Amino acid sequence: MVPDDLTPEEQQDLENIQKRKRELLQEIQRLKDEIAEVTNEIENLGSTEERKNMQRNKHVAMGRKKFNMDPKKGIQFLIENDLLKNTCEDIAQFLYKGEGLNKTAIGDYLGERDDFNIQVLHVFVDLHEFTDLNLVQALRQFLPFLQLIGWFCRQFLWSFRLPGEAQKIDRMMEAFAQRYCQCNPGVFQSTDTCYVLSFAVIMLNTSLHNPNVKDKPSVERFIAMNHGINDGGDLPKELLRKLYESIKNEPFKIPEDDGNDLTHTFFNPDREGWLLKLGGRVKTWKRRWFILTDNCLYYFEYTTDKEPRGIIPLENLSIRQVEDSKKPHCFELFIPDSKDRVIKACKTEADGRMVQGNHTFYRISAPTAEEMEEWINSIRAAISRDPFYEMLAARKKKASSLKRH
Numbered sequence: 001m002v003p004d005d006l007t008p009e010e011q012q013d014l015e016n017i018q019k020r021k022r023e024l025l026q027e028i029q030r031l032k033d034e035i036a037e038v039t040n041e042i043e044n045l046g047s048t049e050e051r052k053n054m055q056r057n058k059h060v061a062m063g064r065k066k067f068n069m070d071p072k073k074g075i076q077f078l079i080e081n082d083l084l085k086n087t088c089e090d091i092a093q094f095l096y097k098g099e100g101l102n103k104t105a106i107g108d109y110l111g112e113r114d115d116f117n118i119q120v121l122h123v124f125v126d127l128h129e130f131t132d133l134n135l136v137q138a139l140r141q142f143l144p145f146l147q148l149i150g151w152f153c154r155q156f157l158w159s160f161r162l163p164g165e166a167q168k169i170d171r172m173m174e175a176f177a178q179r180y181c182q183c184n185p186g187v188f189q190s191t192d193t194c195y196v197l198s199f200a201v202i203m204l205n206t207s208l209h210n211p212n213v214k215d216k217p218s219v220e221r222f223i224a225m226n227h228g229i230n231d232g233g234d235l236p237k238e239l240l241r242k243l244y245e246s247i248k249n250e251p252f253k254i255p256e257d258d259g260n261d262l263t264h265t266f267f268n269p270d271r272e273g274w275l276l277k278l279g280g281r282v283k284t285w286k287r288r289w290f291i292l293t294d295n296c297l298y299y300f301e302y303t304t305d306k307e308p309r310g311i312i313p314l315e316n317l318s319i320r321q322v323e324d325s326k327k328p329h330c331f332e333l334f335i336p337d338s339k340d341r342v343i344k345a346c347k348t349e350a351d352g353r354m355v356q357g358n359h360t361f362y363r364i365s366a367p368t369a370e371e372m373e374e375w376i377n378s379i380r381a382a383i384s385r386d387p388f389y390e391m392l393a394a395r396k397k398k399a400s401s402l403k404r405h
């Protein structure tokens with residue numbers, strides 16, 4: 001309110017001041033509104049980006065899980081959700097980093113004989129740098145990335161090999177040999193030499209460090225075993241001696257997988273169920289949960305066990321129905337044309353140690369005659385021959401052949 005005792009000039013000045021005050025207040029309010037609007041937009045933008053990142057991370061985690069269960073479906077899921085480019089280079093980098101990936105699944109994907117998978121394999125191997133490394137050093141660097149090869153080493157350790165993966169192992173070790181020779185030209189006459197010597201080193205690792213192997217090979221025997229593999233010539237003794245000493249002083253460390261091996265291995269088995277198994281040395285019958293998958297017969301004490309009590313690879317075995325005076329519906333696994341040979345299998349002792357089994361045959365009893373027939377048919381279909389040793393022998397023969405007559 002304007003006082004009545006002001007002169008007209010003072011009254012006009014006061015009104016102008018009040019008007020200016022109202023304009024300033026309006027301007028302040030307008031600025032506040034603008035600030036609030038910008039702040040809201042920033043908050044919404046951050047919230048949107050956060051939601052996008054959360055959704056992306058969720059899809060990545062889902063893709064990794066799918067990959068661990070089925071590598072091809074996992075890769076396809078990541079590509080479809082724009083999380084991975086459909087190129088050999090991008091997929092190889094994804095596998096090389098290996099974050100959250102099951103290494104057995106990585107090996108499965110890289111070992112496939114599809115042309116695209118083979119290209120990814122070679123890009124993957126090319127990401128490794130082997131320059132100026134001896135063969136043992138290169139293998140130490142390479143083995144942790146491929147659990148399949150790690151399994152191969154463990155399988156030599158227990159004197160058996162999980163079947164069905166010979167071609168995959170061959171392709172991956174061939175790619176390794178090519179890369180090593182590319183990084184170290186002149187060390188070997190051919191990739192076949194590198195390939196054969198790599199497996200000789202792996203088997204040496206087993207022979208020297210497996211407590212079940214009593215007759216440890218000497219360096220002279222190791223040198224003699226590799227006679228003539230360098231395109232018909234001999235490798236330098238000093239080279240072989242250094243490889244021998246390296247393995248003798250420090251065995252290969254086969255890392256535990258960082259994915260869910262059991263989920264991957266026992267997903268969608270061929271057959272599973274309770275059976276009775278006759279012991280090896282102690283002839284008592286024990287109830288075990290059996291799972292048939294990947295050409296192997298696994299058995300557990302309980303269905304909730306995380307690790308099998310025993311593993312029976314079905315390579316080169318036979319199966320037949322038998323009569324037993326103590327149990328009905330029996331069948332047994334055995335080695336054809338051999339009565340006394342111990343079947344190549346392994347079991348877990350009470351203290352957790354993995355040891356070679358004692359069975360010259362496995363006798364098993366099913367609950368019913370019908371289930372016995374179903375188990376016999378399923379196991380018979382899973383029995384296979386192991387082509388790997390024939391493949392390795394052929395490669396060694398090739399590496400030993402002379403270039404010139």
